[in-house]
């Protein structure tokens with residue numbers, strides 16, 4: 001019997017061989033699943049976290065235990081100096097970043113518009129857009145120098161279709177969509193692609209407080225008849241990051257089991 005090669009379990013398909021990826025908010029949820037999947041396809045991964053240090057190290061351990069390369073890096077994505085330091089740390093440890101996934105969740109209270117406090121609205125908008133602007137500005141110059149790069153932002157179906165109580169989230173995510181389209185236009189001539197994935201309701205910590213009957217009812221509205229899972233979104237990010245998507249930029253890809261059709 002031939003002994004299994006230690007890297008065999010990691011080597012799923014090599015769609016991202018030799019890529020250096022930074023994923024914001026990769027300690028939990030969609031980001032953590034994306035980090036593991038991208039590593040299984042050959043990428044070295046910077047696993048950004050903010051408060052969940054142990055969880056981020058678990059993600060890194062899971063990758064390295066399968067023979068992959070990863071590093072956990074703490075930064076608040078809303079702070080430009082912390083983001084610059086994070087990008088430098090990843091570049092020094094793994095290599096220059098060629099793929100950036102903007103994923104960190106900017107928290108927000110759910111409330112109707114008439115009850116919404118400007119402070120909460122502003123905090124969501126700024127958090128979402130700083131969390132995109134600062135990481136992009138920190139990695140794009142080196143992507144331009146090398147004439148290639150890939151940026152993927154995790155938006156939401158609510159960026160195009162409003163939901164009760166989601167006025168801040170919808171507005172922030174539609175701003176994120178416009179930001180990414182602008183980058184796709186400006187950076188395309190430098191060989192840099194920029195795309196959006198748009199999840200529907202996905203089972204993570206962010207949705208854990210929703211009542212089960214709400215989630216069950218939501219699943220019934222999904223043509224594929226279930227709630228989304230983090231690895232559903234990770235798969236879409238992987239596809240857009242891979243060279244199989246080399247002529248796709250400025251796109252908006254719903255990952256909602258068919259709830260959102262565009």
Ligand SMILES: NC(=O)c1ccc[n+]([C@@H]2O[C@H](COP(=O)([O-])OP(=O)(O)OC[C@H]3O[C@@H](n4cnc5c(N)ncnc54)[C@H](OP(=O)(O)O)[C@@H]3O)[C@@H](O)[C@H]2O)c1
Nearest residue numbers: 025027028029030049050051052076077104105202204206
């Ligand atoms: N779940 C859904 O139903 C759904 C639907 C549509 C879109 N999305 C989008 O998908 C993305 C991921 O959401 P999720 O559901 O996976 O969230 P989650 O499970 O709550 O995880 C959030 C992640 O974001 C990180 N984070 C939060 N604030 C941060 C900051 N200031 N700086 C750096 N990292 C920060 C957290 O890190 P720490 O724990 O280390 O602080 C954590 O890793 C978000 O952009 C969200 O809007 C989610």
